[in-house]
Amino acid sequence: MATTSKLRGGRPAARAPARTGSLRRHQIRTAYTFLLVPLLFFLVVRFIPTLMSLRLSLFDWNILREQQPFVGLENYRTLLEDGRFGQALRNTALYTLIGVPVQVALGLGIALLLGRVRALRGLYRALYFAPYVTPIVAAAWVWQWVFSPQFGPVNTFLGWLHLPAQPFLTSPGQALPTTAALVVWQNLGFQVVLFLAGLAAIPRVYYEAAEIDGASGAQAFRKITLPLLNPTIVFSVVTGTIAYLQLFTQVVNLNFTDQGGPLGSTMTVALYIYQLAFGRYQMGYASAVTVVLFLIILLITLLQLRFLTRRYDA
Amino acid sequence: MRKFLTLALTLAAVPSAAAAPVTLTYWQYDFASKVDTMNKLIAKFEAQNPDIRIRQETFPYDAYNQKVASSVPAGQGPDVVNLFYGWLPQYVDSGYLQPLPARDFPVAQIDKTFVPMVQTSKIGGQYYALPTSVRTLAVFYNKDLLRASGVLTPPRTWEDFIAAAQKVVKGAPPRFTTLGFGIQPDGQDYHVVREVLVRQFGGSPYSKDGKQVAYDSDAGQKAMSFYTDLFTKYKLGTPNFFPGNNSYRDAFIAGKVGMIIDGSFAVSTIQKGAKFGWGVVPLPVLRGNGVRSNFGSYWVNGITKNAKGDKLAASVKFLKFLTSEDTQRTWLQSVGEIPASRKLSNDQQLRRDPVYGPFVQALPFAHSTLFVDEAGQRKAWVDAINTVILQGAAPANAVKRAAADEQKILNGYYK
Secondary structure (H helix, E strand, C coil): CHHHHHHHHHHHHHCCCCCHHHHHHHHHHHHHHHHHHHHHHHHHHHHHHHHHHHHHCCECCECCCCCCCECCCHHHHHHHHCHHHHHHHHHHHHHHHHHHHHHHHHHHHHHHHHHHCCCCHHHHHHHHHHHHHCCHHHHHHHHHHHCCCCCCHHHHHHHHCCCCCCCHHHCCCCHHHHHHHHHHHHHHHHHHHHHHHHHHCCCHHHHHHHHHCCCCHHHHHHHHHHHHHHHHHHHHHHHHHHHHHCCCHHHHHHCCCCCCCCCCCCCCHHHHHHHHHHHCCEHHHHHHHHHHHHHHHHHHHHHHHHHHCCCCCC | CHHHHHHHHHHHHHHHHHCCCEEEEEEEECCHHHHHHHHHHHHHHHHHCCCEEEEEEEECHHHHHHHHHHHHHHCCCCCEEEEEHHHHHHHHHCCCEECCCCCCCCHHHHHHHECHHHHHHEECCEECEEEEEEECEEEEEEHHHHHHCCCCCCCCEHHHHHHHHHHHCEEECCEEEEEEECCCHHHHHHHHHHHHHHHHCCCCCECCCCCCECCCCHHHHHHHHHHHHHHHCCCCCCCCCCCCCCHHHHHHHCCCEEEEEEEHHHHHHHHHHCCCCEEEECCCECCCCCCCCEECEEEEEEEECCCCCHHHHHHHHHHHHHCCHHHHHHHHHHCCCEECEHHHHCCHHHHHCCCCHHHHHCHHHEECCCCCCHHHHHHHHHHHHHHHHHHCCCHHHHHHHHHHHHHHHHHHHHC
């Protein structure tokens, strides 16, 4: 956006009456030519498959069958009675409700603390960012050891505190929060970086003025930091929510032999789609689930943008 | 005139004699020793049949079925394909495989020369594919660990099995340090419950045509109780003791488990990894009746609908070669999988082999399950077992749940 405004601002000075029109047209043509490439890419890679999956959801489309009959809304009707889909939907909602607030709050908290750190600043930042760049598969593997009921350091630690050992990932009741903890831990680095940038963008003069007016730290946080961080928070919540609604890789790798288990307790909608499509080849039914997930994500994102975005006038 | 005719005929014959050899594509999943052995076998086959070329293509195991399945609607892919026997109903149903020509592969002869479980690949009275080798289950035990715990002879009955495991196990749930039995429902164990224990308790897991679940019975309940008791009552071990894909096997190789039930396909991994004395004994029997049973599985080679004309003739030759006794012997020596031929499996030397013997001896009474949705049918069992060991459900209810879930899958397929 900054680039466009600079261009527009720069142009009048260089204006030569006769040539402007053709140059302008030329620039526009060039711009559209360049835009055409990504547009084509999006059409072929994104939009067409999306429309195709919408169409596919109306068929009983099994790869391993010769006939792929049209069934209308039958797949959607089946969805309503599918207990596993219901469970996947509830789990996905739970992941989002646990994960997003925790990672936003922790990310902001750590960013505020890091803002005060003077010594070894780079090291601290690197430490928090490391999980974000660690391959998820490797992280999931380590997580299995860390939370192992038998050998895990977490249970050893609980033992020192004379607390009973916990089953964590092997229990239907604890597996979901444990998985959510892994995702939060992984995303935290990114959240911190986001908030550090957001905090750095707030002009110091506001805080100086607040100090002169005798505002407390808490007041400054509530009246200056939070409002001016709003765009960052909205971005973080919206992208975080979408990521949780599409949660897949962590769940798959935490329990490789019983993916989404134990007893479906960590199953997500995205994983269910994968299992239906590529484990059982029910492409039509999987597409119906995909369409439902797409609509849910669209709706939630629109709602969030509507209610979270605020304009603050100085 | 005659000269001219001869010349014309010779000319006409020349192009076909000098024509490029028929090239067949063969697919299997990527497993180092299998791919190497197959390369050697292909070289041998090509030397015997100079007019046929074989191109081997391999794919990672996790993506293999998906890769084969997606080549079906596209009409692409291999001429000869390696498939898990459990996938056959779906591939036959889709018209992807053609039945083996009865002239080259007479049904009666296959029934007679191959081990009985191969008959699972006979669909509608016709064979669609044949294996080179087969696999059965047996007990792997850690000799050092058992001896150190005072168990001097490996178990023959389930009662001995439990007693031995109880001596080996250290720790208590949820904190075990050594397991007596590497329990793992989603490993080979669910096969043990369904195809071994249900039969040992006098039942039968499925109706004869495989369309009806039959384990929702007294025998099924006893089998489920017996298996889950190993965890709940006898506390011999716990699932997912080690993290990862092959928890029970990795833990066994690490020397932390007294006994596991695993397939003959695990032999080479255990041979390479285990740094202690280990042995193999047949699956236990119940002291009361001594009924023996086993679960057998295998990978088959079939001819796809892509092979027509010359390619079909060449595919038949290649398949005959792949299922010949010579190839089976090579396969045993280089891959370590046991031969599918009755004659070879009756070989006294093989039956007495300390490692392969117990697997080979189980061939006559090994049963294979006809899967219509392998992943779904496994999930039905694993979830049912988990309701008992994780949620304290009654084994009788768990059997009912497995039966209901699995019957639903079968109904969906046979509708």
